[in-house]
Amino acid sequence: MSDEYLSVRKKEHLEICSTDQAAFKYKTNGFEHYDFIHCADTEVEIEKIDLETFFFSKKISYPFLISCMTGGTDKANNINLELAHAAKQLNIPLGLGSIRYAIEEGGKYDNLIEIRNIADNVPLLGNIGAAQVINKENHKKLEKIIENVQLDAMVIHLNPLQEILQKEGEPYFNGLNKSIEKFVRKTEIPVIVKEVGSGISKQTAERLLNTGIKGIDVAGSGGTSWAAVEIIRNKKNHSEFWDWGLPTSYCIREIASLRRKHNFLLIGSGGINSAFDAAKSLALGSNISASARIVLQKLNEAGTEGVIALVNEWFEEVKKIMFLTGVANLKEFNKKKLILKKDLH
Ligand SMILES: Cc1cc2nc3c(=O)[nH]c(=O)nc-3n(C[C@H](O)[C@H](O)[C@H](O)COP(=O)(O)O)c2cc1C
Numbered sequence: 001m002s003d004e005y006l007s008v009r010k011k012e013h014l015e016i017c018s019t020d021q022a023a024f025k026y027k028t029n030g031f032e033h034y035d036f037i038h039c040a041d042t043e044v045e046i047e048k049i050d051l052e053t054f055f056f057s058k059k060i061s062y063p064f065l066i067s068c069m070t071g072g073t074d075k076a077n078n079i080n081l082e083l084a085h086a087a088k089q090l091n092i093p094l095g096l097g098s099i100r101y102a103i104e105e106g107g108k109y110d111n112l113i114e115i116r117n118i119a120d121n122v123p124l125l126g127n128i129g130a131a132q133v134i135n136k137e138n139h140k141k142l143e144k145i146i147e148n149v150q151l152d153a154m155v156i157h158l159n160p161l162q163e164i165l166q167k168e169g170e171p172y173f174n175g176l177n178k179s180i181e182k183f184v185r186k187t188e189i190p191v192i193v194k195e196v197g198s199g200i201s202k203q204t205a206e207r208l209l210n211t212g213i214k215g216i217d218v219a220g221s222g223g224t225s226w227a228a229v230e231i232i233r234n235k236k237n238h239s240e241f242w243d244w245g246l247p248t249s250y251c252i253r254e255i256a257s258l259r260r261k262h263n264f265l266l267i268g269s270g271g272i273n274s275a276f277d278a279a280k281s282l283a284l285g286s287n288i289s290a291s292a293r294i295v296l297q298k299l300n301e302a303g304t305e306g307v308i309a310l311v312n313e314w315f316e317e318v319k320k321i322m323f324l325t326g327v328a329n330l331k332e333f334n335k336k337k338l339i340l341k342k343d344l345h
Helices: 005-017 074-090 111-117 129-136 137-149 160-165 177-186 202-209 227-235 248-259 277-285 291-323
Strands: 034-035 053-055 057-061 065-067 122-128 151-155 191-194 215-217 265-269 286-293 338-340
Touching: 005 065, 005 074, 005 227, 005 291, 034 277, 034 291, 065 074, 065 291, 074 111, 111 122, 111 137, 122 129, 122 137, 122 291, 129 137, 129 151, 129 177, 137 177, 151 177, 160 227, 160 291, 177 191, 177 202, 202 215, 202 248, 248 265, 248 277, 265 277, 277 286, 277 291, 277 338
Parallel strands: 065 286, 122 151, 151 191, 191 215, 215 265, 265 286
Antiparallel strands: 034 338, 053 057
């Protein structure tokens, strides 16, 4: 694929996602069906609530990750540099957008080293599409980038819906799980698999975990619809696929139950657009919540400082929620602190 073509596509993605036009129309993340169980006799000392957690071996200040977005063009690099400043100040992980451009013919990645230098010691996540992992010739190139940029984890994104709707899409995933397994065996850093807004079912999660991956980011439905992004790019108004996918809350609940058999990091994302969404994702069983489009929009509107303020404000709210549900730490937070609203009446 030509550089010029790729950069036009990325520009369009950024433009569309800077507005709300690619949101799901009718499907939600499902969190509105849940309420927190109020604890009238809370004895929690709010200033002692501990939100620190681990992203694999690194300690982070909030259970929050800036989801993988963009890269590979000047504008995209600037966005990543600004996000790196925010991640560094907040001491939270930063996901990079697809680094496909860096493994293609003559690919350069000085920009990734620059981002790493700014992000300093916070976890930095590489990102690559499933199709690129199926091509085993790419594994060595990815290894080199992992080493040179000192990436902390590699995220493989699954986006069959986007590929099937994209004019120039490549919906070919034969051999996917075997290829992931091979990649996992070779690489020394943890591998995470994510969707991009259609969610991951329990059955898919189980197959993926059997390949040896160490993390799953559900990236469920209810936030950004990548079908919508491509439908808008195709200059069509509507398609039944606009709202395709499994809601974020459903994916978290289902996949969290696999902890009985597997040890893995569960990231709850897809339409996490408020402190309450982030808190409900954690209370349903994720280790970390994550957001993409709302972070991009905040960056456009108020810069790095705006992103820092947003995340700080959200987690001040999360602390209040923990106080009101009677829990002082994240471990306790996902133990029966939510109730389905239908059970309240
Ligand atoms: C502008 C933009 C670019 C994105 N690019 C990527 C990407 O390169 N790789 C990826 O795995 N996900 C990508 N995503 C998907 C997000 O990581 C996320 O899974 C999805 O947008 C759902 O989260 P949200 O509802 O908080 O936006 C992108 C999202 C946005 C908004």
